[in-house]
Amino acid sequence: MKQIYCSIFGHDYAITKHVTLHVKEYRCKQCKEQVTTNGNGDLIRLTSKYKEINIELENIHTKRIRKKRKVSIV
Ligand SMILES: [Zn+2]
Numbered sequence: 025m026k027q028i029y030c031s032i033f034g035h036d037y038a039i040t041k042h043v044t045l046h047v048k049e050y051r052c053k054q055c056k057e058q059v060t061t062n063g064n065g066d067l068i069r070l071t072s073k074y075k076e077i078n079i080e081l082e083n084i085h086t087k088r089i090r091k092k093r094k095v096s097i098v
Pocket of ligand 1: 027030034035036052053054055056057
């Protein structure tokens with residue numbers, strides 16, 4: 025039933041994770057479908073492959089932030 029709601033009204037996405045400044049993961053409040061933003065800013069289904077990519081992106085992103093902070097402290 026919830027999928028029917030989504031097909032009529034569209035998904036009601038809520039952000040579940042900030043991967044980087046531009047990449048986020050979302051989950052539909054109605055049908056629980058998970059999506060993510062790809063490099064072009066399009067919403068795509070969050071498959072296990074994209075989950076792995078996002079984990080990598082997040083690691084790179086947080087490392088960069090740490091580096092920046094270190095530099096600014098010094
Ligand atoms: Zn939905």
